[in-house]
Amino acid sequence: MRISTGQMFHQNTTSILQKQTATNKILDQLNSGKKVNTAGDDPVAAIVIDNLKQKNALVGQFVKNIDYATNHLSMAESKLGSAESLITNMREQLLRGANGSLSSVERQMVADEMKASLEELMSIANTKDESGNYLFAGFKTNEPPFAFDSAGAIVYSGDSGVRKSIVSQNSNVATNVAGDTAFMSAKNPLGDYDVNYLASQQGDFKLTGASIVNPATHVEDTYTFSFVANGTGVDLQVTDSSGTNVTTVPNFDPNNPVSFNGIEVTLSGAPVAGDSFTLEPKSEVSILDSLQQAIKLLETPEATNTPQGKSKLAQLLNSIDSGQNQVSTARGIAGNNLKALENITSNHEEELIINNSALSKLEDLDMAAAFTEFEKQQLALNAVSSVFGRVGSLSLFDYL
Structure with a gap:
């Protein structure tokens, strides 16, 4: 069969280009460490890899949401724990101040201590998060939820809003505890x-x-x-x-x-x-109001030594206990949500391990095999180039 010079050049050029393409592909794989760099490398694997990466990106967003929720719930749980301790201390102060052997001056000193404690409790109730938003204000996070009105009564200007964070495809978790839930809506120990x-x-x-x-x-x-x-x-x-x-x-x-x-x-x-x-x-009592009433009772001369004062004291102690139980319940809500976040985080970590393992099998390059293949392709390319160089220089005039 006769082979023209043009055909010979075309075939050799095509062969060299194919070997160069194969060599460059392996070089790309070696540089990236991945055996699938484009959809053309393996269309089916590329689709699966893309789906797995999308899942990982979604899980990554869930993890960020969990971090946000965890920070806020941890702060709320900590502050409510401090409030519990403070309320316990104030109850002990009330019992100490109600001792009939104390003078009016000594009782006033106890009342002043309780006032300072109440201010501290108000400060806890008006805690801000790292963004400057009020932690226990519900949805109204831009203004202090608790304050004294013109008559000296404690009022709540927040709402009952519960902010939620999406932490998985099928669940969301509350990231806050509203102030009325924590401090204002304790069950009346008397009933209705x-x-x-x-x-x-x-x-x-x-x-x-x-x-x-x-x-x-x-x-x-x-x-x-x-x-x-x-x-x-x-x-x-x-x-x-x-x-x-x-x-x-x-x-x-x-x-x-x-x-x-x-x-x-x-x-x-x-x-x-x-x-x-x-x-x-x-039907509901406020721990803040109960403590404020307790202070007023101690500031009334001989109030706790009268029949009326003794009855009020018993009522206030029951209301304080109910309010403290409410704060404990609110703290438990935050703690339970934190526990739920821990479990969800563990599930996400397991999902990432499974996804990354599948990704590794699909796209990670076997470096040893790739280097061997690269050497083979390079050797073939050199051989083709050498042969083409020799054949291309042949001329009939060399033999005449």
């Missing part, structure tokens, strides 16, 4: 009504419960309980806010609950004729 003891109280008694037992017949109102002498004991008269008599209990026995308008009230102790107190609807 709160008591107001009057200065005229002479008997040694206290309210132990005031709950709605029949919502269908319940009439919400402010009720006054008055004890009236009957010759052998006392009768109890209950009136509503308009002064209308609601019920009368002759020969009142504190061992028996009083029921009216869907409400059940229980007392302990021994009220005497002339004693009176009022009930008003209130």
Whole structure:
């Protein structure tokens, strides 16, 4: 078969270019350390590699969200732990100040200590995060959630918003605890009504419960309980806010609950004729308000040595305990969310290990095999180039 000079040059050039392409491909692989650098290298593997990298990128974003949530929840958990300790200390201060052997000056000193502690507790409740946002303000993170109003009462200007962070494809986790959940909405230890003891109280008694037992017949109102002498004991008269008599209990026995308008009230102790107190609807108490009331009680001369003061003290101690339980519950919410984040983080770490292992099998280059192949391709390229150089220089005139 006759081979023209042009055909010979074309075939040799094509062969050299193929060997150069193969050599360059191996060089690219050696430089990158990957055997799949473009979709043309292995289309099926390239698709799988792209999917795995997208999954890893998504997991990486989840991990960043988890870091953000962990930082905020750790700060909240720590601050709520400090609040718990502070409340415990203030309760002990209240009991110390309520000691009847203390003088009014000594009692005022205890009250001043409690004021300083309350300010510290307010500071905790108004904690800012690393971005300058208020930690316990719900969604209203740009303004202090807790403050004293013009009357000296503590008010909450935040909301109940719970910010959430997406931490996996199928779950999100709360990254904050709202201030009302932590400090303002503790369960009233008495039930659904709160008591107001009057200065005229002479008997040694206290309210132990005031709950709605029949919502269908319940009439919400402010009720006054008055004890009236009957010759052998006392009768109890209950009136509503308009002064209308609601019920009368002759020969009142504190061992028996009083029921009216869907409400059940229980007392302990021994009220005497002339004693009176009022009930008003209130199902929640604030630990901040309770502590502020405790300070006012200590600042009232001889308040804790009177029947009214003793009853108020018992009520406040119960409210403080309920408020502390609320703070503990809020701390538990933060702690549980932190635990959930730890578990999710472990799942993400395992997923990354599996994905990276699959990626390694698909795209990582066997360096030893690649170097061997490179040497083979280079040798072939040199051989083709050498042959082409010799054949290309041949001429018929050399043999004439």
